[in-house]
Structure formats: C-alpha cells, structure tokens
Amino acid sequence: MRSQAEIRRALQLNGRTVDFTLKRASRRSVGLKIGPDGLTVSVPQRFPLAELDAILHQKANWIASKLDAMAARPEPTALVAGARIDWLGEPHALQIGFSRARVEADSLQLVAHSTADIPAALEKLMRREARVFLAERLALWAGRLNLRYHDFKLSSAGTRWGSCTSGAVIRLNWRLMQAPLPVIDYVVIHELCHLVELNHSERFWTLVASACPDWRHKRAWLKQHGSRYFSW
Incomplete structure (x- = not known):
C-alpha cells in the first residue's frame, strides 16, 4: 500500500508520458531517482508543486536517458545449479555441494548446498x-x-x-x-x-x-x- 506521503503523477516530457512517484520528505532540494519502479521525485515538505513541472522539463533529457537505460537492463540471471556465469569472459557452469570453492576450466565449484545458498557463495568466491x-x-x-x-x-x-x-x-x-x-x-x-x-x-x-x-x-x-x- 502506498504511503500517504507518496502520490502518483504523470507529465508529458519531450513527447512521452512519464509516470512518477511524488514524495514529500525532510530535505532542502528536489531529488530525482530512477529505479526499477521508474522515476521517483522527492521534494521538501513545503515545496510549491507549481514549480515542479519546470524542473522536470529542465531534466527531461536526463530522465529519458535513465529510463531508457533501466528498461534496457537484462533480466536478472537465475542463479541455479548448472547456470552459466562469465569468468574472465568465458562462461562457467555453477556447481554446488563442494567443501571448498574452486574455479575450474569450465565451472565454478561453490560451497552451497541449495539454490538459496548460491548468490552468497558465488559472491564469496x-x-x-x-x-x-x-x-x-x-x-x-x-x-x-x-x-x-x-x-x-x-x-x-x-x-x-x-x-x-x-x-x-x-x-x-x-x-x-x-x-x-x-x-x-x-x-x-x-x-x-x-x-x-x-x-x-x-x-x-x-x-x-x-x-x-x-x-x-x-x-x-x-x-x-x-x-x-x-x-x-
């Protein structure tokens, strides 16, 4: 459930409709953040919203480029046994159930006993x-x-x-x-x-x-x- 301090708004920026979350926060200036949920705009508690559109139009190119980059990001890699992860540019298969982590010619042997253990074990290696x-x-x-x-x-x-x-x-x-x-x-x-x-x-x-x-x-x-x- 969205907080009462957050509302959804939309604005036309350079010919595209940009939906964003508007948040009132204890801050001194307007902040823009691009994340998986899109654009979040944080403004001071007493900031006059009549001034916000002009600020967003000034940042329109930056907002568009960041939104496009976020949209182009690849889907998260599923870390399961047998999945292939690059190591020095070459794909290596993830293998689990080992007592010591090792890098082999075409595999990464991890100290992991279940799928849930793989991310931490891979990062540790x-x-x-x-x-x-x-x-x-x-x-x-x-x-x-x-x-x-x-x-x-x-x-x-x-x-x-x-x-x-x-x-x-x-x-x-x-x-x-x-x-x-x-x-x-x-x-x-x-x-x-x-x-x-x-x-x-x-x-x-x-x-x-x-x-x-x-x-x-x-x-x-x-x-x-x-x-x-x-x-x-």
Whole structure:
C-alpha cells in the first residue's frame, strides 16, 4: 500500500508520458531517482508543486536517458545449479555441494548446498579471487606506467567499475572478475591514470591511450555488456 506521503503523477516530457512517484520528505532540494519502479521525485515538505513541472522539463533529457537505460537492463540471471556465469569472459557452469570453492576450466565449484545458498557463495568466491587477481593486475600496470598508489580495496558499487581517491586509494569492483582480461586491464589503467589526472580531461585520456590505445572500444564494450554482470 502506498504511503500517504507518496502520490502518483504523470507529465508529458519531450513527447512521452512519464509516470512518477511524488514524495514529500525532510530535505532542502528536489531529488530525482530512477529505479526499477521508474522515476521517483522527492521534494521538501513545503515545496510549491507549481514549480515542479519546470524542473522536470529542465531534466527531461536526463530522465529519458535513465529510463531508457533501466528498461534496457537484462533480466536478472537465475542463479541455479548448472547456470552459466562469465569468468574472465568465458562462461562457467555453477556447481554446488563442494567443501571448498574452486574455479575450474569450465565451472565454478561453490560451497552451497541449495539454490538459496548460491548468490552468497558465488559472491564469496568472486571476492576471494578478485582480491588476489585484481591486485596483481593493478601492481603490473602500476609498474608499467611507473605510478604508485597508496592502497587497493575491493568495491561493491552498484554501477561503477572502479574509483581513485585524491589519497591514491584505488577501488576495483569485484564483479570485474566476470569481464574479459583486456576489459579488466582497461579499468585498471583508467583508475591508475587518475593518480596523475583526477579528472577526465584530454590529458587524462591521452595518458590512458598510451597504455590502452583502443580504450574507446573497451569503454563501449563495458557500456553495452557490463550491465549483465550486475544482474544477479
């Protein structure tokens, strides 16, 4: 049942009808969020709704692009015994009932005894392997680029593949273990280059290109295929 503080509204934005949930909340500004249930607009308790349409029209292109991206997301992968999950770009069958998790040539052997155990067991295996493998790729490319980072950590971000802080801490998403090695290396190079340029300026991309000349192809591949790695 929908809260009394939430109401459904609809608005014509760039020729399309956009349904959205309007919420009154304890906040100072208007917030927009796109999720599985569509657009949610949160406004301050005393915000005059007469001003809302103008704000949404200003954000129409952003709203449309996010709604389209959400609609294009793949269906969640059913994690059952026998299902195939990419590992370093190659499909591996999920197998359960093992006392120790292992990565085999064409299978992932999980410490799981039922379907309900599979998601946690798969994440545990992927994190374990990512902690070592991604650290090795990071050290390799840091040496090649003659760059130094302060620390490496795994990331659980919902959409981002990596990040680099001003304190030289690099985070890489453990879900990268599903991607092909050249794509993983592109993400690693990308974050390492932020040690020099903490932005996406022309100088930054020139530095990326020095180590990964086809970075545009790798970035496009991630945009096209990467969302399925978040589908479970």
